[in-house]
Amino acid sequence: MEAKSERALSDRQERVLKAIVEDYIRHAAPVASEALVREHGLGVSSATVRNEMAELETLGFITQPHTSAGRIPSEKGYRYFVQRLMEEQRIPRSEQLTIRHQFHQVALAREQWLQLAAAVLSRSVRAAAIVSSPQTVECRVKHFEALLMQDGLGLLVLVLQDGTVKQQLMQVPDGTAQEDLSQGANRLNSLFGSKSRREIATLDVEVGPTEDLLQRAVLSLMAQIDQREAINVYHDGIVELLDQPEFARTERARAIVEVLERPQTLRELFPVIPTTDGIQILIGSENRWDWMKECSFVLARYGAAGDLTGVVGVIGPLRLSYSVAVPAVRYVSKIMTELLGENGVG
């Protein structure tokens, strides 16, 4: 059996599998051999198809919900389908233009087009969509200065490695001199250089009260910066999910909606998405999360690799329309990358 599953499928087996997957994605009902020859013009009899189906079942590509029902694709079947059989469905030129137009209309307000991306995707794929706000790499210190403005009041100027400059007022003990601050800053600068907030927080400085003060001020400012860039996750299209028969009882929908609305879990997912170009497809139990055993993801990164990137994609049942989802996600992520480049980092 193991040996068999290594062998590639025959041409006809592939045609049958493809027909089953497409039919099931379309109609959400187990696919019968008769229906298959009738509607997919396979040019052979239903008996032959039945034989192939039996073979495909022992190979693990399809299953029957019960004896004497049609077949439905297994996860393995879906995977084979997306890797080898699927024909991506081109997005009509006119629709491409409408989408692009919508984006440019709200190009100035980032929050708006993140939400728009989710809306557009969920509508065209008819599944839920998620979009994370673009995230820089955690900010890192290059250098900082501490200036005395007046007695008891200092100014912290922080230069980050990417060149941005941030500043913040801070209280200092009365009587602190500019020299004290400069000396403290000098000592700390060599320690803090190119470190992230968490790394600095774990440093144990213990040189003196001024250094302590400066360290806390730097950390607080960095925290604000990291915070400002906190990942937001937008979602849309729950209503599309509710239309799917697999969610006719709400218990099924609950799990997936819970994930959409509590972004924490999604945030854990995002680092997994490769930074390289390309679409990531996760089917069912293909990963360690239990709650997505019965869901599929089609995800992509957008933005400049290694710099400012986010994740965009769709979530749906296993029976997701991959051939629509893949080009849609690719197209939307492309637009978002462009937009981010145009009026992005600065």
Added chain:
Amino acid sequence: MEAKSERALSDRQERVLKAIVEDYIRHAAPVASEALVREHGLGVSSATVRNEMAELETLGFITQPHTSAGRIPSEKGYRYFVQRLMEEQRIPRSEQLTIRHQFHQVALAREQWLQLAAAVLSRSVRAAAIVSSPQTVECRVKHFEALLMQDGLGLLVLVLQDGTVKQQLMQVPDGTAQEDLSQGANRLNSLFGSKSRREIATLDVEVGPTEDLLQRAVLSLMAQIDQREAINVYHDGIVELLDQPEFARTERARAIVEVLERPQTLRELFPVIPTTDGIQILIGSENRWDWMKECSFVLARYGAAGDLTGVVGVIGPLRLSYSVAVPAVRYVSKIMTELLGENGVG
């Protein structure tokens, strides 16, 4: 019958009605007379309660789903309950503090606390929550200037009635003089004063090319300002709805989710909410929208009345827990008003 319904309910009738509503809100099942005396200590027999129930039914405060089932509150019953019988449930001091703390943690990023408001509300009320971003009144011109920066390039400076100043570069025909611009601006200023964008757009100026140019520039800048302030609507807690038995079949959930995800409909609702302080409770068909026949809203405005305000509230089934929802919405809107005041308009 009409006459009867005018008469106030007897003391005991009120107690019975209150018990029915509370019980039904808690258990989502028709309430029987026995259960009522058993669990609400009414001090009379079930037979007496049955008589009162019959009376309450002819008065239209409760109904039975079918003969030989318990009673459930009608819309009228809910309305009477919230107006006269409900005891608002105080939010525990500790919870108040946690909530306030959460808000102050993200006080700087408006988008974050709008989302947070929805999250907090939906969790504590166990229903869906909506929050609209604060919206200024449509911006209105006070005065504008047009300056010539260099040949072919002008600068438009626009002062709005609320005192904010906006500026934008604009192209002007080569050879245009400062004097041309000043004269045009002079003429238009008297026309545009205290007008909104739409009003200015419908003005037919027709004095000359310079005026035409200026009008278009002003409109374009105002459009950007109005646009930037476009209402966003955040929502959360769909998952709480899915937990309610009334949404066990997704068809019921669909309608309400659709509304939450397509903010257009909600935007139409918001102007209805009174600008004055106070909570607005909408129960079922109490309004012109069909899609919310079986939903209740508990809404409030936040922000400075007449200036920068938004709407916050919860949506749930008729069986919404009003006694929790009202104080929760009030408290959250209060916090948001404070936050908006602190680091708001500027």
Added chain:
DNA sequence: ATTAGCACTCGGCGGGCGAGAGTGCTAACG
């Protein structure tokens, strides 16, 4: 290797039935 034919399996559906819950009514009671 393909296909027609056929027996077999199993889920879904509708009908009938019994149990239980809850009411409305009536008659008795203070």
Added chain:
DNA sequence: CGTTAGCACTCTCGCCCGCCGAGTGCTAAT
């Protein structure tokens, strides 16, 4: 006259059962 015990009546819900039909797997023929 308001309250209550008792009781008959109604209606839903869950259950069982048997039928129907869809779809398969197998066998034998081509």
